Amino acid sequence: DAGVIQSPRHEVTEMGQEVTLRCKPISGHNSLFWYRQTMMRGLELLIYFNNNVPIDDSGMPEDRFSAKMPNASFSTLKIQPSEPRDSAVYFCASTEGQGMDNEQFFGPGTRLTVL
Amino acid sequence: DQQVKQNSPSLSVQEGRISILNCDYTNSMFDYFLWYKKYPAEGPTFLISISSIKDKNEDGRFTVFLNKSAKHLSLHIVPSQPGDSAVYFCAASYSGNTPLVFGKGTRLSVIA
Numbered sequence: 001d002a003g004v005i006q007s008p009r010h011e012v013t014e015m016g017q018e019v020t021l022r023c024k025p026i027s028g029h030n031s032l033f034w035y036r037q038t039m040m041r042g043l044e045l046l047i048y049f050n051n052n053v054p055i056d057d058s059g060m061p062e063d064r065f066s067a068k069m070p071n072a073s074f075s076t077l078k079i080q081p082s083e084p085r086d087s088a089v090y091f092c093a094s095t096e097g098q099g100m101d102n103e104q105f106f107g108p109g110t111r112l113t114v115l
Numbered sequence: 116d117q118q119v120k121q122n123s124p125s126l127s128v129q130e131g132r133i134s135i136l137n138c139d140y141t142n143s144m145f146d147y148f149l150w151y152k153k154y155p156a157e158g159p160t161f162l163i164s165i166s167s168i169k170d171k172n173e174d175g176r177f178t179v180f181l182n183k184s185a186k187h188l189s190l191h192i193v194p195s196q197p198g199d200s201a202v203y204f205c206a207a208s209y210s211g212n213t214p215l216v217f218g219k220g221t222r223l224s225v226i227a
Contacts (some may be wrong), residue, residue, distance in 0.1 A: 004158070033214070042219030043159070043204060056214060091158050104215065106151075106158030 006089030006108035013111045018080040035091040121218035125186040135193040138205030153202045195225045
């Protein structure tokens with residue numbers, strides 16, 4: 001298995017532009033998580049899905065952030081409009097089952113820079 | 116408010132010696148704890164976990180100790196190897212059905 005796939009690996013954009021990050025979870029995994037890593041706040045959970053349904057989006061910082069999971073093999077995290085403070089590494093992770101004690105497998109991350 | 120704290124941002128250890136990474140938590144509801152390891156330009160990878168019904172879990176060179184009364188856990192790596200140089204994240208959840216809460220990480224450097 002290729003593991004969790006994220007694209008793009010790097011994104012540089014200008015303030016105000018729309019940014020879309022993509023994630024393909026491991027086949028057969030039914031829970032998907034979006035995290036953001038910054039120096040100040042470490043690794044924060046933004047939102048997670050179970051069976052394609054958003055379960056908890058309390059970590060989404062603002063309405064500028066939205067996430068979708070139209071099917072079991074694809075999810076997007078969109079920022080519109082982007083701001084410099086959104087610059088971070090965004091990780092997607094997936095796991096089998098619903099229990100959080102199942103190992104989460106992380107993708108390589110997307111490094112976002114908003115100028 | 117940080118519920119999972121890793122107070123040491125970095126740690127340097129000589130090859131062959133023991134590395135001890137510490138983690139404190141504030142939420143007494145947490146009952147499952149994990150350590151993840153992260154290399155540059157890669158996502159975190161699962162290393163070892165422990166349930167609150169145990170106070171120790173061992174996997175090869177890696178041992179995690181849990182002190183529930185102190186709300187403290189630690190990861191011991193013996194012997195440390197240069198390939199262990201990475202950022203280590205402590206994470207916690209409760210009831211197995213809540214999202215993992217991560218610490219900010221500790222950067223371990225193992226010096227040959």
